[in-house]
Amino acid sequence: METKYCYELEFKVRDYECDMQGIVNNANYQHYLEHARHEFLQQTGTNFNEIRLKGIEPVVSRIEIDYKNSLHSQDYFICKLYVRKEGIKFVFYQDIYRKCDHKLCVKGRVETVCINNGKLSRGDELVPYFEKYL
Template identity: 50%
Template sequence: MDYQFELPIKVRDYETDSQGIVNNANYLHYLEITRHDFCEQAGTSFRAMQEQGLDPVVRKIEIEYISSLTLGDSMISKLRMHREGARFIFRQDIFNASTGAMVVRAVVTTVCLENGRLSRGDILAEAFAQYL
């Protein structure tokens, strides 16, 4: 898959359980951090969107855990986005930086609220025009 964005992330000690394995919920954080940094690369931020009355919200997440990261590991979190009607679909994968092994495969579906109401997301699409 051709990715539009990549972000290196290092596992921190508080993200692991007593065996030193990353807790499954932390992968959702990694995916979100990646989407936020991607927005900044695209020239916007969640704060800027909110000031315009736009609130992108997660509608659904499908996640497949393939292998584990452990304390001290580094990862590369990658994404590619596209639009399906009012939905913005982020295909996100996380790889172990040292081995290249896939760790997580996810599909994150978001929608856009404009001033609190569900919209087609056309204003948001303008911000991501170069990626859609």
């Protein structure tokens, strides 16, 4: 079964993102995943600043990352994602592929919830932005 991604973003590994072993430090993968979600949100017609001004705070409640293959300095890679509404959560399924050989490097699952004016909400405020991707 082929995964139906709704968004892709290309990156290049920077030298300072690598550890002493010469591979991308595990924490940097979270930055890649987060940046891709932020850019995806921009594509939907809004951004974090705009929704924060409305009192809506999307926050990560859980992250699962499976590391499959390492990225190295100067590697190009593509972060791909699709999103699902699961109860009150929006769940982002994000995969990172090395561009040169299309090897899967990371499988991620990021659960997010919405806080609306200080209270947990069902996330309905974001459905208009995400509905064509769900």
